[in-house]
Amino acid sequence: MALATRRWLPRALAAGGLALLAGASVAADPAEIARGKLLFTTLQPACAVCHTLQAAGAEGQIGPVLDELKPDADRVLRALRNGIGVMPSYAEKISPQDMQALARFVAHATGAASP
Numbered sequence: 554m555a556l557a558t559r560r561w562l563p564r565a566l567a568a569g570g571l572a573l574l575a576g577a578s579v580a581a582d583p584a585e586i587a588r589g590k591l592l593f594t595t596l597q598p599a600c601a602v603c604h605t606l607q608a609a610g611a612e613g614q615i616g617p618v619l620d621e622l623k624p625d626a627d628r629v630l631r632a633l634r635n636g637i638g639v640m641p642s643y644a645e646k647i648s649p650q651d652m653q654a655l656a657r658f659v660a661h662a663t664g665a666a667s668p
């Protein structure tokens with residue numbers, strides 16, 4: 554019983570994440586990943602100021618090290634939409650497409666989600 558629950562939950566979460574992403578394609582799109590990487594270092598304020606992420610050459614020390622946290626795309630999206638702690642929300646600053654590109658880039662870079 555406990556085992557069944559444990560197996561069911563990640564599946565449900567993954568399905569929720571996919572529904573949220575609701576992109577035309579589920580496969581990693583190299584152009585989208587590249588866009589996410591660019592945004593990571595060029596946004597105001599840049600994610601790179603606060604986060605360490607090797608794939609983006611980022612060494613920020615304020616937020617969690619994303620290489621260690623390995624957030625999936627859904628988790629990144631939630632942080633971007635709502636903000637978390639001292640991290641500001643980006644909902645008013647960038648488009649949903651750009652938030653998705655960032656989320657996919659981070660998840661892809663840390664190996665969290667293999668779309």
Ligand code: HEC
Pocket residue numbers: 593596598599600601602603604615616617622624628629632633637638639640641643655659
């Ligand atoms: C001003 C510094 C700052 C900036 C800029 C910033 N973050 Fe954060 N971020 C943080 C801090 C601090 C936390 C931890 C918040 C907490 O857990 O209280 C965090 C948490 C996160 C998390 C983990 C959320 C979770 O569920 O635990 C992700 C993913 C993340 N940030 C991604 C990003 C991305 C992508 C960007 C750029 C669009 C960004 N951050 C910009 C400071 C920042």
